[in-house]
Amino acid sequence: MSRVKTLQSFFKRYRRPGDIVFAWIVLIFSVFLLSQIFEQTAYQSRGKLVAQPRFWPAISLGTMSVFAAFHLLGSAFSERIEGRWREVWHWIKSVEYAGWFIAYAASVPYAGYLPTTIIFAILLTLRSGYHNAKMISAAIVSSFIVVVVFKTLLKVNLPAGRIYEVLPDGLRQIMLAYF
Missing domain, CATH: 1.10.287 (Helix Hairpins)
Known part of the structure; x- marks a missing residue:
């Protein structure tokens, strides 16, 4: 056959x-x-x-x-x-996360890598429907680990946030170098 x-x-x-x-x-x-x-x-x-x-x-x-x-x-x-329009609405909803990424990438030069990563991790956790303290804490810890791995261990050059300019001298140098 x-x-x-x-x-x-x-x-x-x-x-x-x-x-x-x-x-x-x-x-x-x-x-x-x-x-x-x-x-x-x-x-x-x-x-x-x-x-x-x-x-x-x-x-x-x-x-x-x-x-x-x-x-x-x-x-x-x-x-x-x-189900045509349900499917189209699903496509539109999927584009939302590209918007979140664009907003994140645009925010890093102003707010800094560490604060922006933590804020967006919390916002995306809440957006995904996880509203309990355990999940929000996990988002904060994981975003902090990501920042430490990328900025400190891998030495990835990322734009320093303008918000770091208002910090005291010693703290500003630490935030610019490691976070």
Whole structure:
């Protein structure tokens, strides 16, 4: 007995909730990138076609656009599955943690590595739904250990916080060097 019974079963498409939204997003994004190819790349009068700076990006973006259009057609003609907007909302909620990271990275130069790490560890612990003192204490201890390992043991150069400038001289030097 063969693994692939028919060509049709080999290419059978399994639709997922949110599939058509994803197809539209990818198609719009790829067509937008393809529309920018002449502004973002240059043409050199000398040289072969395949050596042109915009040749391979145009091939890849054109292929991406064609396959995105096929994906959209396949999604449009497939049976509808409930839960599309729940799935899209799940995607949006997942992006929230990228926002937390951006806020963390933007806060470190102002508040310093140690205070920012502890504050964000506590905030993310609370955001994740752990509201008891044991979990918050674990977040504080683990964030302190992370700071000690990265800054003191591994000697990773991280921006010093502007808040450290208001500390007394001896404490400021310790915080700048180790935390």
